[in-house]
Amino acid sequence: MTQVPETELVALVTELVATGQPWCENSLDGPARPPEEERIARPLAARLSDWGFAVELAGRSPRRPNVVAVKRFGPGPTLVLNDHLDTYPAGPPSRWPICEGEPYAAVVAEGRIYGRGTSDTRANLAALLLAARRVLDDPPSRGTLAVVLTVDEERNGGDGSCYLLDDYGLRADASITVEPTAWQDDSGGGIALAVANTGHALFDITAHGTASHIWRPDTGVNPAAFLSQALAAIVTEPVGDWPISIVGLEAGEAGMAQFTPLRARARVAAVNVGPGVAAGELLTAFHARLAALAPAGITVEVEYVPGPTFVPGSVAVPADDPVVRAIGDAYRTVTGKPVRHYVKPAFNDTIRFRHAGISAVTFGPGDDGWAVYDESISVDKTLLAVDVLERAVRGYFAIAAPDVGAVATAEADAVG
Template identity: 30%
Template structure:
């Protein structure tokens, strides 16, 4: 490979490909990845890239794997990973464009999933084409297009079970900054059971909503306590109440209340310890006679690699050379499939991509065409370094 974007990859083509990907509605829930998986598979096959449709873990939501290169055992093997699903667009009347039309304007592509993370998918496809056309990949470049990331499903984890690789890149939006660590995420459902009565005689009931509000000081103290746990690249540990539901009618003492919480945790924190901590916050309500059940309903583990891991230093160098991107170590506050590479497969992986993180899940979401174009250049250079027989770690 030449280390440069091949002449046929123009900004216009990159934008057009991203617009096509966005125009395929892959919102999750409910999970509509199949049409996009078929599009990507056909796009790769038409460019003589060896691709495969994988029907695990869900045959109705297939994934795509492609391999490029000679497979020399003395050369490196790199995985580029991206999820095909996107979050729902929300109230479409708030959008100034059709969220699934892929509008190109003013150096941006607009639509749901542009930044998170179909720009990353487009970059992987175009870099894969460049690698195949060059015929100069000594090792292996592996492309994985996965399902279910937005809902913590085992898309990436399933594909990695059959892949042997030295490095990984999770193509989440970072504006070409290299992130080597990501926070974990745990969602909790706290259900408080009391006793109903007529609101004119509240003393005959046990008001579950009063119990929940009365516990606010304990929860606040816990949130302040865990905020003292910090990481130099991703900041503090967090616990944020996000949803409350209670009551059946205005004049009925609520016999139950539910609180949902978003718990962001650091690599140094163990998820089982989080369960015990959350449970302890609500123990006093049990002592007051309320039934309390707490369930962790979704988990994304935290993940981290050394900031000076070879894959990180290679991408920092080329992102700086191509686009002047800052080389300072960085991390991502959100959870990603990096955890499946690092924690499950033992593959050192960075989080890196052309999207803009602040655009994730927003109304009128957009991605910059110049960053998408630059990302293909960076990927070509990185593949040349990482998938060569003469890999020299720095």
């Protein structure tokens, strides 16, 4: 099995980094502009069709179509290769010095490709596409491969994986989401296998107090002062097992600087949410901690940011599951080392697939560190991922029994 040429990989990543941007940007708390992933979905759908997949574009909106590309080789289970089409925002161009202020013009430097979406997830997507094409070039004799490229992943999948599972009727026996799981340690670097994910929540805390003149702070109760102190306490000693990131603070009114504010608000992300946590449980726990910290005269509200902004984690896929075994065998064949299993501390579509009962895992060459600016990915790890993913697809169909799962009969459709 020959390796994909580096020049081919770099060319594809460079193309994907530029395609559809900046319209594919999507923020967890609501995008600055409505995302339009169709700008990358349609050319990718055409490419997959040219390779021999049966392709459908499906979504709640024509500007946000998910790509579902299916190739049935014969009787056997259905395996999904998944990635997403949106990226998180690039922010001001001036914050991208290595890219010389052009976050969508990929730059290769010192063995890495730089640009918005390289690590999350245009280069991972390139690895998926190249692996899928190689499988079709020498097709196996059984099983069904579905390439599922989703919109809205950066905002927890409401119009993407949730839509496909709940409305479109996507079904599969296993899935591999090609998202960042690369890691570094003292012995070098590798790509790990995430067999589970922790979830997260995004919510607003609003504190109400009593305004005073700035010359007489003793006559009021300042909610901004309370909230800053309370959040500092929660950062130091988290509520439950959920560390927080404070992503927004707001207090005061324009033209009212002579007075302390009546209200202060913080937008907070809580992470490390396990699979058994209920949405109400998290809100209740945070409200109880804040109420216990509040002095007389302060009242507190805690509510989720609108949208699918609470996501519980997923239960781990067992080590003996065919998809876990297939990736482990492929990784050892390519690298000579065992693949490391871990729990990915972040959302991706794996969580939604796992909640639906699919044996869903995550494996991809992106760095599990999420660079804010000058995002990049290792060229060598991306090439490695292509090889491992191709072998894993073939290995999965060889390991999994032909009659496994809801869609694994000889007559069954792959999806939908």
